[in-house]
Amino acid sequence: MATNLPASTSSQGGIGTAPVPHTEHDEHLHDHEHHDQHWLWKYVFSQDHKMIARQFLITGMVWAIIGGVLSSLFRLQLGWPEATLDWLQPILGKWIAGGKLDPEFYLALVTMHGTIMVFFVLTAGLSGTFSNFLIPLQVGARDMASGFMNMLSYWFFFLSSIIMFCSLFLETGPAAAGWTIYPPLSALPQAISGSGMGMTMWLVSMVFFIVSQLLGGVNYVTTVINLRTRGLSMSKLPLTIWAFFLTAILGILSFPVLFSAALLLVFDRSFGTSFFLSDIYIAGQALHNQGGSPVLFQHLFWFLGHPEVYIVIMPAMGMVSEILATNARKPIFGYRAMIGSLIGISLLSFVVWAHHMFVTGMNPFLGSVFMFLTLIIAVPSGVKVFNWLATLWRGNIRFTAAMLFAIGFVSLFISGGLTGIILGNATLDIQMHNTYFVVAHFHLVMGSSAFFGLFAGIYHWFPKMFGRMMDEKLGYIHFWLTFAGVYLVFMPMHYVGIAGFPRRYYSWTGFDAFSQFADLNKFISAAAILAFFAQFVFIFNFFYSIFRGRRASENPWNSTTLEWTTPVVPGHGNWPGEIPTVYRWPYDYSKPGSEADFIPQNVPYSQTASSNLPYERELND
Amino acid sequence: MTALTILLVLVLLLVVFGLLFRLQILTSIFSGSYVKEIGTSNRINAILMLVFMVVGGIAFFWSFSNNFSKMNPPIASVHGHAMEKMFWTTMVVIGIAFVITQALLFIYSYKYQHQDNRRAYFFAHNNTIEVIWTIIPAIVMASLIFAGWKAWTRITGPAPKDAIVVEVMGKQFNWLVRYPGRDMKLGVINYRLIDASNDFGFDLSDKASLDDFTASEIHVPKGHPVLIKIRSRDVLHAVYMPQFRVQMYAVPGMPTRFWFTPTTTTDEMRAKLGNPNFKYELACNQICGKGHFAMKLNIVVDEPDDYVAWYAAQAPVSQNADMMASFKQMSKQTGLGKGGSKEAKADAIEETGETPAVPLAAQASL
Numbered sequence: 001m002a003t004n005l006p007a008s009t010s011s012q013g014g015i016g017t018a019p020v021p022h023t024e025h026d027e028h029l030h031d032h033e034h035h036d037q038h039w040l041w042k043y044v045f046s047q048d049h050k051m052i053a054r055q056f057l058i059t060g061m062v063w064a065i066i067g068g069v070l071s072s073l074f075r076l077q078l079g080w081p082e083a084t085l086d087w088l089q090p091i092l093g094k095w096i097a098g099g100k101l102d103p104e105f106y107l108a109l110v111t112m113h114g115t116i117m118v119f120f121v122l123t124a125g126l127s128g129t130f131s132n133f134l135i136p137l138q139v140g141a142r143d144m145a146s147g148f149m150n151m152l153s154y155w156f157f158f159l160s161s162i163i164m165f166c167s168l169f170l171e172t173g174p175a176a177a178g179w180t181i182y183p184p185l186s187a188l189p190q191a192i193s194g195s196g197m198g199m200t201m202w203l204v205s206m207v208f209f210i211v212s213q214l215l216g217g218v219n220y221v222t223t224v225i226n227l228r229t230r231g232l233s234m235s236k237l238p239l240t241i242w243a244f245f246l247t248a249i250l251g252i253l254s255f256p257v258l259f260s261a262a263l264l265l266v267f268d269r270s271f272g273t274s275f276f277l278s279d280i281y282i283a284g285q286a287l288h289n290q291g292g293s294p295v296l297f298q299h300l301f302w303f304l305g306h307p308e309v310y311i312v313i314m315p316a317m318g319m320v321s322e323i324l325a326t327n328a329r330k331p332i333f334g335y336r337a338m339i340g341s342l343i344g345i346s347l348l349s350f351v352v353w354a355h356h357m358f359v360t361g362m363n364p365f366l367g368s369v370f371m372f373l374t375l376i377i378a379v380p381s382g383v384k385v386f387n388w389l390a391t392l393w394r395g396n397i398r399f400t401a402a403m404l405f406a407i408g409f410v411s412l413f414i415s416g417g418l419t420g421i422i423l424g425n426a427t428l429d430i431q432m433h434n435t436y437f438v439v440a441h442f443h444l445v446m447g448s449s450a451f452f453g454l455f456a457g458i459y460h461w462f463p464k465m466f467g468r469m470m471d472e473k474l475g476y477i478h479f480w481l482t483f484a485g486v487y488l489v490f491m492p493m494h495y496v497g498i499a500g501f502p503r504r505y506y507s508w509t510g511f512d513a514f515s516q517f518a519d520l521n522k523f524i525s526a527a528a529i530l531a532f533f534a535q536f537v538f539i540f541n542f543f544y545s546i547f548r549g550r551r552a553s554e555n556p557w558n559s560t561t562l563e564w565t566t567p568v569v570p571g572h573g574n575w576p577g578e579i580p581t582v583y584r585w586p587y588d589y590s591k592p593g594s595e596a597d598f599i600p601q602n603v604p605y606s607q608t609a610s611s612n613l614p615y616e617r618e619l620n621d
Numbered sequence: 622m623t624a625l626t627i628l629l630v631l632v633l634l635l636v637v638f639g640l641l642f643r644l645q646i647l648t649s650i651f652s653g654s655y656v657k658e659i660g661t662s663n664r665i666n667a668i669l670m671l672v673f674m675v676v677g678g679i680a681f682f683w684s685f686s687n688n689f690s691k692m693n694p695p696i697a698s699v700h701g702h703a704m705e706k707m708f709w710t711t712m713v714v715i716g717i718a719f720v721i722t723q724a725l726l727f728i729y730s731y732k733y734q735h736q737d738n739r740r741a742y743f744f745a746h747n748n749t750i751e752v753i754w755t756i757i758p759a760i761v762m763a764s765l766i767f768a769g770w771k772a773w774t775r776i777t778g779p780a781p782k783d784a785i786v787v788e789v790m791g792k793q794f795n796w797l798v799r800y801p802g803r804d805m806k807l808g809v810i811n812y813r814l815i816d817a818s819n820d821f822g823f824d825l826s827d828k829a830s831l832d833d834f835t836a837s838e839i840h841v842p843k844g845h846p847v848l849i850k851i852r853s854r855d856v857l858h859a860v861y862m863p864q865f866r867v868q869m870y871a872v873p874g875m876p877t878r879f880w881f882t883p884t885t886t887t888d889e890m891r892a893k894l895g896n897p898n899f900k901y902e903l904a905c906n907q908i909c910g911k912g913h914f915a916m917k918l919n920i921v922v923d924e925p926d927d928y929v930a931w932y933a934a935q936a937p938v939s940q941n942a943d944m945m946a947s948f949k950q951m952s953k954q955t956g957l958g959k960g961g962s963k964e965a966k967a968d969a970i971e972e973t974g975e976t977p978a979v980p981l982a983a984q985a986s987l
Contacts, residue, residue, distance in 0.1 A: 011987055030792075054653060077937075099716055103911045103912070103913075103914065104910070107908065107910075107911075107913070116684060136822040143925060155634060170817065177908065178908045182857055182907075182908075183856075184855065184857065184873060185856040185857060185908065185909060185910060188855075188856070190795065190854060191856050191909075192910040192911065202950070205798040232643045236871070258708070277873070277874075278873055278874025278875070279854070279873050279874040280812065280814045280854065280855055280856075280873050280874075281792075281812045281813075281815045281822070281854045281855060282793070282854075282855040282856075286812055286813045286815065290874070292874065293872075293874065293875060294872055294873065294874075294875075295872060295875065308893075328733070328741060329740075330742065330743070330744070331742040331743065331744070331745040333744065333745065333746065334745075334746045334747075334750075334751050335746065336746065337746070337751045349960035359859070359868045359869050359870060360873055360875035361869065361870050361872050361874070364773065364774070364777035364778075367773060367777070368770050368773060368774065371766060371769055371770060372766055372770070375766045375769075376762065376763060378754060378758060378762055379758050379762060382754065382755075382758040383751070383755055383758075385722060386722075386754045389722065389726060389729065390744075390750070391724050392726070392729040392730060392741075393729055393733065393744075394731060394733060394741060394742035394744065395733045395741045395742075396733065396735050396736065396740060397667070397733050397734050398659055398663060398737050398791045399662070399663050399667065399734070399735075399893045407670070407726065407730055410726055411723060411726055411727075414718075414719065414722045414726070415719065418715040418716065418718055420713050421711060421714075421715050421762075421765065422708065422715070425707075425711065425765060425766075425769040426752050426769060426770075426773045427704060427769045427772040427773045427776065428708050428711065428769070429708060430702065430704065430776070430866060430867070430868050431704060431708070431863070431866045431868065433868055433906070434859065434861070434868075434906045434907060435642060435906075453982060466768050471642075471646070472662065473645060473649075473662065474642070475984050476662065479798050480669060480673075483673070483674070484677075485676060487681075490690075491681055491684070491715075492803040494667070495685070495688045495691075495692045496692075498693070499691065499692045499693070499694060499863075500694050500861075501859065502861035502904055502906045504908045504913065504914075505912040505913065505914040506915070507914055508918055510914065510915045511902055511904060511917060512898070512899065512900055512902060513694060513863050513864070513902045513904070514904075516691045517688075519689065520688065524625075531956060539741060539817040587745070589743070590741035590742070590743050591743050592739050592743050595740070597740065603632065609729075
């Protein structure tokens with residue numbers, strides 16, 4: 001099929017081209033070539049990075065709504081355990097027989113909420129959207145290194161989505177062993193019905209998802225390394241690109257390990273091997289499996305799982321840095337420290353995974369080592385926060401919706417990140433492990449924060465994506481409702497966690513120790529459901545603005561990076577003429593001596609004699 | 622009918638919302654604020670930042686202090702007291718960082734809001750500042766790590782020789798408890814010998830297992846180290862005892878352990894809390910299936926004398942005729958459990974630990 005695609009010739013230069021030379025003549029040819037593309041190649045099987053980005057974004061939004069609905073359902077159960085929810089019967093059928101949510105289905109809801117949000121929304125939806133959209137535009141490339149692989153990346157994700165979506169409707173229910181799918185629970189259909197077909201489809205879906213991530217990741221890394229425009233050295237890259245670049249490297253190195261874990265689990269489930277199973281007596285029967293270790297699976301899972309949370313948060317960090325600088329009209333403070341801390345976080349993220357396993361029976365000595373490494377990672381994270389604060393200091397802040405979400409991101413990242421210092425301490429984790437303290441921690445630091453990064457990115461780059469502006473006032477309403485909502489949900493959740501409430505509990509009423517916070521759980525549920533409904537303001541704004549929003553200008557935020565030098569809606573090949581050359585770093589905002597309060601990256605020093613710093617004067621010619 | 626009404630109301634609300642939205646756009650076009658880049662809304666957002674900080678800060682402080690008494694499970698173990706202290710010390714440290722950074726974030730946002738006559742200060746980097754705010758957190762982290770590491774090695778280190786031994790086995794969806802009996806040795810068990818009357822899988826050909834006994838709740842003496850040996854016979858579970866600050870996974874095929882010293886008897890805790898129904902509870906804290914949320918075991922902390930009396934009153938499994946009969950049959954069927962082979966015993970010793978010394982002086986006289 002690939003050979004029939006008219007667009008397949010367009011992957012600019014292809015592999016093996018030298019990094020810099022973007023010869024103009026063939027770009028022009030391509031430009032004309034694609035004006036009368038068939039809609040199927042333009043909108044569906046597109047190889048244009050901008051279209052693929054939009055596909056990732058819309059798919060991610062659909063998943064986010066599904067994930068949100070699932071969480072609303074289980075929050076109903078946790079907030080009002082005594083309530084009879086007959087009105088849900090038409091939708092949920094046998095899973096809510098008699099108005100009472102089935103406990104196994106509750107676990108399925110929790111599992112699918114986690115899987116969907118972590119992988120489908122915050123990995124594919126966030127990184128897939130913005131890495132695709134921004135990498136070629138900000139490095140000054142006509143498209144990704146391989147447009148075809150990029151298209152495959154989306155369609156593998158789509159296939160994976162379809163499989164996961166179908167698994168929601170299985171007779172035996174979707175996977176229900178928690179998003180971390182620890183065996184033996186996930187390996188034995190006798191243990192929970194979701195570990196039957198539901199788990200099989202989960203694993204198959206994840207395999208396609210991993211393929212999609214690897215195809216995308218290889219492309220992002222290659223594009224950043226090879227296709228940067230003339231003059232754009234690594235030390236002049238916007239922080240977004242640094243973040244996407246390192247994220248892609250993390251994905252390439254860690255997703256294959258999840259693949260291996262999934263594969264071994266498939267073997268255990270279907271071919272009678274004993275990688276993770278040993279000494280099991282279940283459903284009146286002693287299994288033959290011996291010698292396997294469930295802890296081995298946890299090591300493999302978290303070897304991906306921990307870098308995964310940085311895969312989720314780093315793109316958000318990059319975009320927030322960019323948005324804060326643009327709207328504070330001020331250079332990002334400590335550009336090199338920001339890059340350094342991103343690199344530090346990336347390296348450390350590979351050696352902290354076992355902090356998820358302090359009390360799993362792992363050797364306590366390993367626990368000490370991982371506690372040490374884990375708490376070290378707080379240092380580069382702290383550096384980032386301080387740099388963001390310093391960026392705001394003495395700025396001239398313009399509160400666009402994107403800027404609000406970027407500030408919200410910093411706030412949530414602080415709130416969630418600090419409790420990591422408690423959880424990373426093996427001693428304190430003995431009590432806190434698997435309680436709602438953990439749930440509150442990661443929902444703030446990588447869930448809500450990454451969502452805020454995603455929203456900030458959408459509001460900020462919407463004009464370049466769709467050529468129109470989103471409604472700012474609706475953006476403000478969306479922000480304040482969401483920001484307040486998130487805090488109202490997750491701050492009280494810490495109290496519940498300190499009291500020791502275990503996560504993944506269908507109800508706490510059976511325990512005296514967990515009986516005191518019924519009112520607080522009701523409050524959390526109400527806040528969560530309201531915050532979820534507030535998202536429809538965004539969804540309305542998004543789709544309304546695509547068609548009827550105010551028309552955007554080329555550079556509505558007076559920003560410096562290359563994507564704003566393209567036409568309002570960049571066509572295939574991004575720049576109609578020559579690709580701009582880069583002369584300066586991306587953060588020349590409010591530079592003394594310059595009349596405009598921003599100098600785009602493609603303005604040579606020779607044109608800005610009045611504002612050049614001493615060392616820049618030599619670069620004049 | 623009600624459903625229809627609700628639907629209708631929702632649709633009407635949406636229509637009203639849509640109309641309001643259009644109206645808002647039209648008025649802003651009319652007033653010129655539609656295309657104006659920075660208007661009053663900038664100021665409003667800046668003020669809201671400050672309002673959010675103040676109102677949010679007060680609400681947080683109020684709700685936190687209001688719930689504080691409810692969020693601390695009573696502590697009943699020696700290391701629990703140390704942990705609690707470390708927890709709240711760390712909370713104070715991160716609380717300080719929280720207040721400073723959040724305050725700066727919101728105050729800067731308000732203070733440096735856009736003003737037409739101002740220009741942002743071009744300040745790109747300062748290495749001294751970067752070094753300072755790298756080193757200070759590094760030092761704070763290092764001290765937290767050191768304290769945590771010291772406590773961790775002590776808590777997870779080997780149990781004292783004279784510790785009482787209790788074995789807990791997780792299964793879907795309840796806990797089984799086993800004590801070593803008078804010989805202070807847990808006998809060999811084998812999951813293939815499990816059946817309806819032999820939940821634990823006792824290998825009764827091992828003499829050490831004959832005086833073992835099972836119990837429906839855990840009894841431990843106050844002030845004496847207790848070593849909990851933990852097993853699972855199906856999927857992962859976790860032994861979580863919030864009042865003792867104890868947590869450890871139960872892993873099929875890999876026995877785990879955790880030791881602690883209870884400091885308060887159940888009766889003392891009842892008096893202290895003024896709650897005559899108080900019970901120490903053991904909860905499962907690793908997702909294990911449908912009944913996960915109801916997988917509970919009660920723990921009783923006795924005065925040492927009461928504990929010894931309770932211990933002496935338990936009937937060993939050898940007196941359980943059902944189990945003896947079914948073991949014989951299982952043993953015949955499976956060919957297992959023939960005389961507690963050397964290997965099985967070696968395994969058992971490796972799994973359950975070295976033969977313990979005499980745990981309680983009084984117990985020795987049993």
